[in-house]
Amino acid sequence: MHISEGFLPLTHAAAWAAIAAPFAGGGIARLSSRRDDRFLVAASAGYLFALTALKLPSVAGSSSHPTGVAVGTLLAGPVLMPALALVVLLFQALLTGHGGLTTLGANLMSLGVVGPWITWGLWRIAVRAGAQPKVAVMLAAFAGSLATYACTAAQLALAHPDATGGVGGAFVKFGAVFAVTQVPISVVEAVFSVTVLGVFERASGWAAAGREAWVRR
Numbered sequence: 001m002h003i004s005e006g007f008l009p010l011t012h013a014a015a016w017a018a019i020a021a022p023f024a025g026g027g028i029a030r031l032s033s034r035r036d037d038r039f040l041v042a043a044s045a046g047y048l049f050a051l052t053a054l055k056l057p058s059v060a061g062s063s064s065h066p067t068g069v070a071v072g073t074l075l076a077g078p079v080l081m082p083a084l085a086l087v088v089l090l091f092q093a094l095l096t097g098h099g100g101l102t103t104l105g106a107n108l109m110s111l112g113v114v115g116p117w118i119t120w121g122l123w124r125i126a127v128r129a130g131a132q133p134k135v136a137v138m139l140a141a142f143a144g145s146l147a148t149y150a151c152t153a154a155q156l157a158l159a160h161p162d163a164t165g166g167v168g169g170a171f172v173k174f175g176a177v178f179a180v181t182q183v184p185i186s187v188v189e190a191v192f193s194v195t196v197l198g199v200f201e202r203a204s205g206w207a208a209a210g211r212e213a214w215v216r217r
Helices: 012-030 036-054 070-075 081-096 104-128 133-159 165-206 205-213
Strands: none
Touching: 012 081, 012 104, 012 205, 036 070, 036 081, 036 133, 036 165, 070 081, 070 104, 070 165, 081 104, 104 133, 133 165
């Protein structure tokens, strides 16, 4: 998911940074008002960092790994996720060589915006349809993970269109390569997300107290 430094034209890098900036600003503003939930916020950031640090080879100029967006979104909310993703992506770009500064906006859009909001949407739909909590979490986690990579595939396709198929052809090719690793990873992450949220349920009463509040966000 992390697009490497220099793999996007500067115009694309600037455009994605401009698009992501309002989301990051909103997340930072929300972060300053969530002092009562420091435990959940810190846990969400730590989980996001740990899973996205697992770097596997994938499309040239990018990487494949679990996203961690479902747990962070369900614990902290989708509005807050861009702020957490920004911290994680900056740390990884500066200290671990994962991602990059010129691609920060693009990576923030996929990891901090698209993935969380798809997760949030699927969660709400599943819960309101009467799905069991574990099923709702797994569906949301799976969809959020794939949406994160679909966004990255679209970003790469826009920057590097196929010689014959154009942007659409490039998107299909990038998406197909991502799918080889990301579909099974997303399945595992969906199951793991249920386990992790179960731990938080027992440790902080998230399921009893936080889940309904989250659904109303």
